Amino acid sequence: MKLGSLSNVSLLWKILFSTSIAITVLFAGIGWVVQDQFVRIASAGLEEEVHSSFQAYNSLWQARAHELASVSLALSLMSDVRGAFSTGDQATIRDTAGEIWDKISRRGTVFLVTDPRGAVLAGLGEAAGSSIHDVPAVRAAASRFPKQATGIALQDGRLYQLAITPVYVAAAQGSALLNVLVAGVEVDADLARELKAATGGSEFAFTIGGRAGASTLDAEGVRAIEREPSKGQSQLVIGSTDYAQFTTPLLDIEGQPIGELRILRSFEAARNRIAAMRWNIVLLWVLAVLIGLWLTYMLARRLLAPVQALDGAASQIGRGNYDVRVHVSSKDEVGRLAATFNAMCESIGGAREELIRQERISTIGRLSTSIIHDLRNPLASIYGGSEMLVDDELSQPQVKRLAANIYRSSRRVQELLQELADVTRGQAHAREVCRLRDVIAAACETLTPLADSRRVTIDVAVPEQIELPLDRSPMERVFQNLVANAIEAMPDGGSIRVRAESQEAGVLVTVEDNGPGVPVSIAGQLFQPFVTAGKKNGTGLGLALSRKTVLDHGGDLWMDPASEGGARFFVRLPATSS
Secondary structure: OOHHHHHOOOHHHHHHHHHHHHHHHHHHHHHHHHHHHHHHHHHHHHHHHHHHHHHHHHHHHHHHHHHHHHHHHHHHHOHHHHHHHHHOOHHHHHHHHHHHHHHHOOOOEEEEEEOOOOEEEEEEEOOOOOOOOEOHHHHHHHHHOOOOEEEEEEEOOEEEEEEEEEEEEEEOOEEEEEEEEEEEEEOOHHHHHHHHHHOOOOEEEEEEOOEEEEEOOOHHHHHHHHHOOOOOOOEEEEOOEEEEEEEEEEEOOOOOEEEEEEEEEEOHHHHHHHHHHHHHHHHHHHHHHHHHHHHHHHHHHHHHHHHHHHHHHHHHHHOOOOOOOOOOOOOOHHHHHHHHHHHHHHHHHHHHHHHHHHHHHHHHHHHHHHHHHHHHHHHHHHHHHHHHHHHOOOOHHHHHHHHHHHHHHHHHHHHHHHHHHHHHOOOOOOOEEEEHHHHHHHHHHOOHHHHHHOOEEEEEEOOOOOEEEEOHHHHHHHHHHHHHHHHHOOOOOEEEEEEEEEOOOEEEEEEEEOOOOOOHHHHOOOOOOOOOOOOOOOOOOHHHHHHHHHHHOOOEEEEOOOOOOOOEEEEEEEOOOO
16 A cells, blocks of 8 residues: 555554554464464374374284294193103194194284294194294204294285294203294285274284285375385375374394384374364454454544544534634643634634734735726727727728727726625635636736737737636736736737647646847836836736736746747636636
8 A cells, every 4th residue: 555545544444444453463363373373283193193002002012922932832842732742643733732832822913833943844823724834043043042033024925923832851861942933914905994993093014024914004005105105204194194104113033133023103183173263263354353343443533532522613614613622621722722722713713813814914905906007908998999089080890890899908907896896895706617708808808909009010929729717907917917918019910829838737838929028127127116117107916916916826927038029928827616
């Protein structure tokens, strides 16, 4: 908004505008801070959820491993099982261990009996009919015997969580490793979904060598996991959804990492909460702005009521009503201002009455002088025309022409006398919108006989569409004085040109002749009273009074000092009434 347009706005709306900006900026800042903190809290909460999911997974994983180890250890210590293992007969081992395993095992677990080199002697439970004949993890766990070994193992392209328990028997030189019990759970999609349900919706993905094995993700998520290694990143983008990511290595029987487990938590729920919070902030912001603007409007309206009363009273004074007063309702700054305003109105009213009286007296004196000056031209026209009618034998057209001039001059005398009477009675002339061409033409028409007698041509080139608010009679006398001065300055003939052009702020009229010009001796004092040269019976008041009339209209009258070969005068008139 431009400064000029803002200056035209009322004080009440300026206060509302500034208040609305302040409230908007304040709540926008608060909303941004709240949203930023909420996003931080949501991100931190999501990361905590991921870590909590890992803790839940770790607890479940450890519990599963402990369960497998406990069951395997219990079997290895049973006398029946150890006796069956001592026979070396696969059928006996399978029947004895299988009968006990079926009673204590849970669904989804596998149980194998191998020799110390990992060759499968018997498969129990769900592995009874499996095609597993060799378990390399047994050889990898041999370095930890006689302790149990647990970890992740890749067996025939499948991922297992294993618990490997050695079974020793007494020998002549101590104890000897008889067989090995291998208990485990396959890490498959069912296990991943079980982990997801146990952790409240976290996504799980087990990867080996960059390839995803068991996973709860869809095909697009699996491709994203395989395409983007973790590299310690805490976030992952799958499609258009952001996930918080936690990565932990998968350790084999020897404690070496053979893969990764990625736990992911979607930002979608947090983003939905953030979007809902953002809408709540916007609604609260709109409500607060409306309430703030309403309260500001009510308070500002109440506070500005005395100022508006002062403004209305000042407008009344501007329109000439000096009897207006404002009510003093308080003793604060505004109340003191109202009291001072009332005192000022009383002072201005008294001074105005005195000024009107003095101005009326001064106006009557000036107008009398002006009219006395201006009566010379119409009286001279009447005198000359009457003399010609008396002394000369004239044709009928010449008589009619002289009679018309005498009639116009007599009307001019009557108008001047009526103007003097109006001013004496205190009646002001109202300005009217006039065609400038008509005003100038009327002024030149009364001077036509004088111009013809001196062989002076008058050329008026003023566009007809130029209209101005003028006090017509005084303005006619202005142009009449300018043209009459030019005619009297050219006794041997010449030409006068009157031009007018519209400008941005009004109209500029040019009156120029090709006479001898203005003498240098009076050029600087031309518009002062009683300054004249080269005119018979001149009073020196014509240009001074003419300039005063133009100034009263809000314009100006001046001479071009650089004019050569004649005189050139400029009259500038405003486009609106002054």
